[in-house]
Amino acid sequence: MRSSLIVGCTFLAALILSVVPMPTPFDAGRPMWLAMVVAYWVMALPHRVGLLTAWVAGLATDVLFGELFGQNALVLVMVAWLMLLLYQRIRRFPLWQQSLVMLPVLGIAHMVSLWLSSLAGNRPPMLLYLLPAVVSTVLWPWVFTILRVIRRRFHVH
Amino acid sequence: MVVDARVDALKPLRSQLGMLLTPLYYVAELPVRAWDTVYLQLTSRADLIAENERLRAEALLAKRKLQKLAALTEQNVRLRELLNSSELLDERVLVAELIGVDPNAFSQRILIDRGERDGVFLGQPVLDATGLMGQVVEVMPFTSRVLLITDVSHSLPVQVNRNGLRAIASGTGSSEWLELRHVGDTADIRVDDIVVSSGLGQRFPAGYPVGRVTHVNTDSSQPFAEVRVQPTAQLNRSRYLLLVFSPESAYGDVFNSLSLEPDEALIEAEDDESAPLESDTPPEQEQSDAQ
Numbered sequence: 001m002r003s004s005l006i007v008g009c010t011f012l013a014a015l016i017l018s019v020v021p022m023p024t025p026f027d028a029g030r031p032m033w034l035a036m037v038v039a040y041w042v043m044a045l046p047h048r049v050g051l052l053t054a055w056v057a058g059l060a061t062d063v064l065f066g067e068l069f070g071q072n073a074l075v076l077v078m079v080a081w082l083m084l085l086l087y088q089r090i091r092r093f094p095l096w097q098q099s100l101v102m103l104p105v106l107g108i109a110h111m112v113s114l115w116l117s118s119l120a121g122n123r124p125p126m127l128l129y130l131l132p133a134v135v136s137t138v139l140w141p142w143v144f145t146i147l148r149v150i151r152r153r154f155h156v157h
Numbered sequence: 158m159v160v161d162a163r164v165d166a167l168k169p170l171r172s173q174l175g176m177l178l179t180p181l182y183y184v185a186e187l188p189v190r191a192w193d194t195v196y197l198q199l200t201s202r203a204d205l206i207a208e209n210e211r212l213r214a215e216a217l218l219a220k221r222k223l224q225k226l227a228a229l230t231e232q233n234v235r236l237r238e239l240l241n242s243s244e245l246l247d248e249r250v251l252v253a254e255l256i257g258v259d260p261n262a263f264s265q266r267i268l269i270d271r272g273e274r275d276g277v278f279l280g281q282p283v284l285d286a287t288g289l290m291g292q293v294v295e296v297m298p299f300t301s302r303v304l305l306i307t308d309v310s311h312s313l314p315v316q317v318n319r320n321g322l323r324a325i326a327s328g329t330g331s332s333e334w335l336e337l338r339h340v341g342d343t344a345d346i347r348v349d350d351i352v353v354s355s356g357l358g359q360r361f362p363a364g365y366p367v368g369r370v371t372h373v374n375t376d377s378s379q380p381f382a383e384v385r386v387q388p389t390a391q392l393n394r395s396r397y398l399l400l401v402f403s404p405e406s407a408y409g410d411v412f413n414s415l416s417l418e419p420d421e422a423l424i425e426a427e428d429d430e431s432a433p434l435e436s437d438t439p440p441e442q443e444q445s446d447a448q
Contacts, residue, residue: 027262
């Protein structure tokens, strides 16, 4: 019960971070906070956080961003699914190698989100749109370390 | 996703969830608000007095203009009566405050603190003190989402104030400029012309300033002139906005009963425009699609 609460709090923090106002030049590179948090928890606690949690978190994002229902949900489910496939290997990697694996995972998810949003009628510029995935990859070691500290401090199992 | 795009069934669920989740925007804005408060507390007395004087002067000027406006309105009404036209310039406005900006860098949308409970309706025009800002695209119980005129999927019918030339102003995704579409190479349009809303789309009231022409490029190899317009509204700075209830939109009743989905209409308009352009497309035809 308590561990679910902690996991929920990190999700909430990620949601807030993803709508924090940012100066225009950096806005295009806003990190995929929620995707990173989902990826971490799936990797750390695959028995507890899975596709369903990712789906619900994604629906919350959709409502928050005013996008089509299910758009971000699908993206986050993809992240969770890829992490479920990879977590046993990734766990053993050093941090920098983990980051390298996160690049394709987040990149693929972001590409899907690009396709979905162009289906919905918005046409963002292509290459610039992938910037968040790169920024998130660079930030991954820090996010990972912070979340691990939280997990160990509060004994989340 | 398809269900959400094509059917209205999920709308109530969506707006309720939106009500639950929008406080996150408040939380995210907290540092900015805190800074504003601290700044207010710490502004010096001299600054406040100076500002007060400036505002008083401005109010005086505004009042003078208002007196003139009253006379002009009277005159306008009388002239319209002479012309047997029953249309009166009567609009109500509601002040709203900005509470959040869309985190997606490629769409220009904002969140305001008025919603269904305040009578906000889909497609409602939004202004700020200096010009037209956009229209409401999503209504939640206490908040609503506004699509700015500079969004790539937004177009509005405008006319040049100087000579009444009609055109379509499309957003470009940059908050700095709009683009006038399908303007002929020989059209009488110059730099520094003021562009106002024409009211032809039946959505925006006529006569509100949209922007100022900053750049006209007539290249004879292109079918149309390239005209850039800088919005007069402070799209990325205004904190207080005005929601307009105008007779053209029947104070919201028409749009509520039509339950028109502006997003879809815009998407279709976008698709139409991306098809190979024919130079003989009359702008009026586009206007009905693009609004």
